[in-house]
Every structure is written in structure tokens, then in C-alpha cells.
Amino acid sequence: MKPYPPDHRLRTAVVGYGAAYNIGRQHLQEMEAAGMVPVAVADTDPARLEAARADFPDIQTYRDLTELLARSEVELVTIITPHNTHAPLAMTCLEAGRHVVTEKPFTITTDQCDRLIKAAASRDLLLSTYHNRHWDGCILEATEHIKAGRIGQVVRIDCRMGRYGRPGQTWRGSKSISGGILYDWGAHFLDYAFQIITAPMVEVAGVGWEGHWGPQTTWKEDANEDEAFVLVRFEGGQWLTLRVTCLETPPAGTFWVTVVGTEGTYRFDLRDYELTTLKGEETVTVRGRNRPNQSHCYYQNIADHLLAGQPLVITPQWARRPIHVLDLAGRSRLANRSLAVEHP
Numbered sequence: 001m002k003p004y005p006p007d008h009r010l011r012t013a014v015v016g017y018g019a020a021y022n023i024g025r026q027h028l029q030e031m032e033a034a035g036m037v038p039v040a041v042a043d044t045d046p047a048r049l050e051a052a053r054a055d056f057p058d059i060q061t062y063r064d065l066t067e068l069l070a071r072s073e074v075e076l077v078t079i080i081t082p083h084n085t086h087a088p089l090a091m092t093c094l095e096a097g098r099h100v101v102t103e104k105p106f107t108i109t110t111d112q113c114d115r116l117i118k119a120a121a122s123r124d125l126l127l128s129t130y131h132n133r134h135w136d137g138c139i140l141e142a143t144e145h146i147k148a149g150r151i152g153q154v155v156r157i158d159c160r161m162g163r164y165g166r167p168g169q170t171w172r173g174s175k176s177i178s179g180g181i182l183y184d185w186g187a188h189f190l191d192y193a194f195q196i197i198t199a200p201m202v203e204v205a206g207v208g209w210e211g212h213w214g215p216q217t218t219w220k221e222d223a224n225e226d227e228a229f230v231l232v233r234f235e236g237g238q239w240l241t242l243r244v245t246c247l248e249t250p251p252a253g254t255f256w257v258t259v260v261g262t263e264g265t266y267r268f269d270l271r272d273y274e275l276t277t278l279k280g281e282e283t284v285t286v287r288g289r290n291r292p293n294q295s296h297c298y299y300q301n302i303a304d305h306l307l308a309g310q311p312l313v314i315t316p317q318w319a320r321r322p323i324h325v326l327d328l329a330g331r332s333r334l335a336n337r338s339l340a341v342e343h344p
Ligand SMILES: NC(=O)c1ccc[n+]([C@@H]2O[C@H](COP(=O)([O-])OP(=O)(O)OC[C@H]3O[C@@H](n4cnc5c(N)ncnc54)[C@H](O)[C@@H]3O)[C@@H](O)[C@H]2O)c1
Pocket: 015, 016, 017, 018, 019, 020, 021, 022, 023, 024, 042, 043, 044, 045, 048, 063, 064, 065, 080, 081, 082, 083, 085, 103, 104, 105, 130, 132, 133, 184
């Protein structure tokens, strides 16, 4: 990809300016901090366009992406919409010759990732996914301890999230829109895990349970699983597990990651970590607070890549790995057996 002149200011847009977390505002603020110029917002909901204008008075607003692409000279478009719309909206932007960032999860299926990767490569366009949590304080802290050898050789990672209770009634609870219970935080957990275990993946097994909460939600037979579990085996014998549930409030809290090594265990949540090492017969536990998140590094890397030819951190191939695992887990569950990995 030919870099822009270093003083070029990339003109950007977002599609989707949702109210749930006001994450669209975060994107535009981080783009600005990276020297980009937010130019336009598209959202099908006029109230959200009004919210965007209140946050960014000079912003152009559109009800429809096609109109934005036709009328606005933006160079980079970020897709911040429900999961099942990422692939078609990203393809529309690539076909219009724009660089594309999708929110996580990149897409729902591996096949959708492959089509987008091919479309971007054939047009020499940037394609990436907003894995802002790649720079979370908890994973920056964890990788420093683990790479320093404090738990010896990594054997296993367990990622857990859950609480007992009926899921919300928004699109996040619909299987066909969200992709399933694993696709929201699962994408973040897998991005964490792949920073710790870098070996190629070998096979994926998935299981799940449904039918308890579904009938009580808006989505009924289209509801997400009540809980789902994935096991990934890596070359070299390491393995990781991921479980997201609405059937249990685990004693250790709603979210945690455990990394087991040959000489210790490292456990973290978003705020704290706990490092337990074995010294002969003695067990020593050290607890600490994670460092602050560095989410802004995401768009800084996009700018450095497009303007100065720096390597892209979240390549589409990196973003495809979590999707491949989640896609294979769903297919494995239906097939009642583990499945070989096609993109190790
Ligand atoms: N990286 C993070 O930390 C993080 C945090 C929150 C959300 N997200 C992700 O952001 C995405 C959106 O989540 P959200 O919480 O903002 O959801 P949301 O429901 O609050 O907002 C989605 C917005 O998209 C708009 N929309 C839907 N289809 C559209 C279309 N075809 N064209 C234009 N606008 C459309 C809706 O009107 C809505 O305003 C998801 O992928 C979610 O996983 C990521």
C-alpha cells in the first residue's frame, strides 16, 4: 500500500453511532487524537445523528451509508453496527474504494472474513478490526509478567465470563444478529489469549446449551445460547478454553482469565492481577492493580500504517483468528466432534 504524505490528515467516518455505550464518540475522539479528521456519521436512527451533531458540531450526518459514500470524500470508514451487518457494510465501503475498520467481532463467519480480505487486497485498501482491548492494561500487564518467564512455560489459558440471569432484550441476545453468546466478549478474550499463546492452532471443539432463557426473551427461538464453551488445542500441546454463560454467577466474579504455567499461575480481571509462583515447597502470591488501558494506540497504529508505512498491528488475518475459532466452535457443536483448524 502506497503511504500518504506524512502531513496528510485522513478524513474519516463512522457507520453506527449507537447509544448503548456511546462507542461511536470514542472512535471519533480516538481518530482525532491520532491526527485524523472525523467528517461524517451514518446511522439509520435520526436521534443518534442528532447525538453525533451534539458531540461534533461540524460533522456531516447521513441516514444511509450509500449516501455517505456518494456525497462525502472520506478515506476511512469504521463500521460500528450490530455484528451481522459488519460484513455487508464493510464490503460496500471496500467496493467504494474506502479503507475499512470494523468493530469487533470482525464478522460472524470465516468465509465472510476471507471475502473481505480478498476484496481489500485486490484494491490495495486497509482492512482492520477495532481490537481496542489488545491494549487493555490487564493484557499489557499479563504479557509483561508472562514473557519475563514468571510462570514458566504456558500450558493453558481459561477465559470465563458469566452471571446468572435473563439476557437483555437488545440485538445482543439474538443469535442471528449477534452470532451467539460467544461473539461479544469472546472476541476480546481470544485476542488476549493469542497474545499469550502464539503457537499455531490445531483443532477446535465447541459445546453449548440453549432453551432456558430464549423463550423469555424477545428473540425466542433465535435467542443466543444460555451458555457455550470452546476448547482450542495448539501445536506443542497448549490449550485454551473459553466459556460464556447466563446460567451461573461464578464465585470468582463475572470475568476472569487464568493462565497456567509450569512454574506458576497468573490470574487477571479488568482491574487486578494475582501472580502465584511455586518456589520449591513454597507458594508465593503477589497481587497488584493493572496499568491503565491504552485504547488510543489502535487508531495511532492505523495512522502510522497509512501515513508512514508502519506495520499494521491488527491485520485482517489477526482479526480472522477469533472468528475462525468461534465459527468452528459453532460448527463443531452441530457436528458433535472437534474440527481441524483451516487458518492456524
Ligand atoms: N470495542 C469495544 O470496546 C466495544 C464496546 C461496545 C460495542 N462494541 C461493538 O460496537 C458495535 C455496535 O455496538 P453498540 O453497543 O454501539 O450497539 P448499539 O445498538 O448501541 O448501536 C448500533 C447502532 O447502529 C445503527 N445501525 C444499525 N444498522 C445500521 C445500518 N445498516 N446503517 C447505519 N446504522 C445502523 C443503529 O441505529 C444503532 O444506533 C458492535 O460490534 C459491538 O460489539 C465494541
